[in-house]
Amino acid sequence: MGRRLKESSTESESSVLEGTNGHDLNPEKMKRDKKKKKKDKHGDRVVDSDLQSTEELNRSSQKRKEHGGNGAEAEAITNKKKKKKKEKHERDALSEVIESGGSGADSVANGKDEEVRSGNVVVSGRNVKDPKYSPVELFADAKLPEPVLECCKGFTKPSPIQSRAWPFLLDGRDFIGIAATGSGKTLAFGVPAVMHVLCKRNSKMSKGRRPLCLVLSPTRELAQQISDVLVGAGKASGVKSVCVYGGTPKEPQRASMKSGVDIVIGTPGRLKDLIEEGVCSLNEVAFVVLDEADRMLDMGFEPEVRSILSSTCSVRQTVMFSATWPLPVHQLAQEFMDPNPIKVVIGSEDLAANHDVMQIVEVLDDRSRDERLVTLLQKYHSSKSNRVLVFVLYKNEASRVEQMLQSRGWNAVSIHGDKKQHQRTMALSLFKKGTCPLMIATDVAARGLDIPDVEVVINYSFPLTTEDYVHRIGRTGRAGNKGVAHTFFTKENKGLAGELVNVLREAGQVVPASLLNFGTHVKKKESKLYGAHFREIAADAPKAKKITFDNSDDED
CATH class of the missing domain: 3.40.50.300 (P-loop containing nucleotide triphosphate hydrolases)
Structure with missing residues (x-):
């Protein structure tokens, strides 16, 4: 803020010293230069006192006489008051900015x-x-x-x-x-x-x-x-x-x-x-x-x-x-x-999970997720009164899982991008109130939402990034409470195995051997603009062959 305040102050000072270019501070010249900005009361043009001819001044004087001296004087006094009021307002505005953050600006500058x-x-x-x-x-x-x-x-x-x-x-x-x-x-x-x-x-x-x-x-x-x-x-x-x-x-x-x-x-x-x-x-x-x-x-x-x-x-x-x-x-x-x-x-600006959340990662086949989800709900949601949040990856997947659970007798709602806003608001309200404490959601609910007392998060589908995984499981274990995050991990997610292992280890969680089987390699981040600046080469890759070319410039 300090830099902008300096600029604002400089602009304010320059408005008083217009025409000096910051060098010529002669009082007489300053008076003449101020007149350049004065508006002609009988026209829209700006009057430049240095260029105005004697005839124009005389005409201006004659017009003022025609309008009556007393009226002109009253108008001049009114304009003068307005000008002073405006200048005071600008000074107060600058002072208020400095007072509200002035000491902070000084701290930055000095x-x-x-x-x-x-x-x-x-x-x-x-x-x-x-x-x-x-x-x-x-x-x-x-x-x-x-x-x-x-x-x-x-x-x-x-x-x-x-x-x-x-x-x-x-x-x-x-x-x-x-x-x-x-x-x-x-x-x-x-x-x-x-x-x-x-x-x-x-x-x-x-x-x-x-x-x-x-x-x-x-x-x-x-x-x-x-x-x-x-x-x-x-x-x-x-x-x-x-x-x-x-x-x-x-x-x-x-x-x-x-x-x-x-x-x-x-x-x-x-x-x-x-x-x-x-x-x-x-x-x-x-x-x-x-x-x-x-x-x-x-x-x-x-x-x-x-x-x-x-x-x-x-x-x-x-x-x-x-x-x-x-x-x-x-x-x-x-x-x-x-x-x-x-x-x-x-905490840390690096990727780190909430240590109050117990993370359980389970490697399984994609087709067995439905039955495993129902089994976990019987374990974590047996009372059907505690809040459980199930994360999926895609909008159509959210609807399918919601319908599957409802057909099996579970009271569930879903929130995703295909739903109208009032439907999303209603589903979220039912979940927060505990009227429907089982909700299926895409990553639209992974960030920032303050949903009280979520005891369990189940990642039915692993997210596209490990950052989203950390945000998902952060829906539980809030405000000092403990929570559980149970995650399904399939072979389609193996590219993120290394990052997930690091998150688990940093939080002191158990790393399953089945997850380590995918390796602990962490993929280097890619530039969104230029893509990857590297190429992964397997250890058993064949050695490169040297290729030579005939000189096409040679003539027989």
Whole structure:
């Protein structure tokens, strides 16, 4: 933020010294140059005092006389007052930006890179050892208004990511948070977002009730979940949040935007549509959050994300939360954040599973999965009251497994991309309430969703990436609870065997011998743009033969 504040300050100063080019500060010349920007009251053109002829000045004077001296003088006084008011507003605006993140900007500009390690938490960035950035151990330590902390009454103390994030976010610093799902990330950025709105509103910087904060989410379900949290967080303070996403009619969302909103939560596709329609204006948004940033890029939303970020304030606070930190997300952060953002890692930014989840991997034949699934449900879901989440890979597979289980007497619902949004919302609601505690889902439910008390996750189909496997099993073992993840692994998945072995070993889990039979080789990552930069060669591959060519340039 420091770099952008400097630029903003420089622009403000240059507007006062226009025409000097930063060199000639002669007072007389400054007065003459100021007149160049003065509007002619009897025309739309800008009057250049150095080029205006004597005749034009006389005509201007004659017109003022015709309109009456007293009226002209009154108008001049009014314009002068308006000009002073505008200049004061601009000064106050800049002061407010500096006050809300000024000390943070100074830290970036004048500080040094530091790193603090405490247990499994690593905090890095400029001046992170400053006492004002000490972790918030108790909610009272945050020194926030009581209505803002109303949403935290159900918790005894801030979670680790909240404890570390709040001091930096409330100081206006750009922030990167890497933490596992279920760690309280939503309130980690939600409470500072509410405070940002209140500060802007109190300073009367906002025109009407346009959006001041933006939260981007990769999926509709996660957007709805974030919206539920932020609506609750802002209710006592009068901060209004609106959620926009695809798969539903636009008209209710348009109406919500037009009625006034403080925080917009949305998926990239629908939000971009509303911006292009002129329904949603983000030019006052100075607090931007990208939640599950890695997932958004994996789903191909990078062009929309870039377009949306470009339509927000140039001077803004940017926040990114992610469970992992791959190269594409790192590159996006470098482009849209300050050169020195704060980075807080809870646990590891490398691929690692929740250690509170017992992982069981079973290698079996593809055709035996149905019977094995039913057997496991009889074991894990015998009471038919505890929550069990079954993950599949494809949409049609989700429907087939749902119908198969229902035909065998199981009360099951499913959630996948082919279902209409209201059907997905209803299925998720039934599962959360416990009315239907058995749900079959594609990876649309693997990320970010806060589903309480999921005791067991069964991976009927192994996902396409090990990252998705880690996110799937992260639906259980949340908030300090223990969980079980039972995974089916077939020979079609053997290319991911090495990565899965590493995840199991890192978490201290049992690695079955049948899985080791596929080998422990870890496939090198490929560039999405250029593909692989290597070629795997088997150990028993024949040696290369030297090929010679006749010189075609020789003539007989």
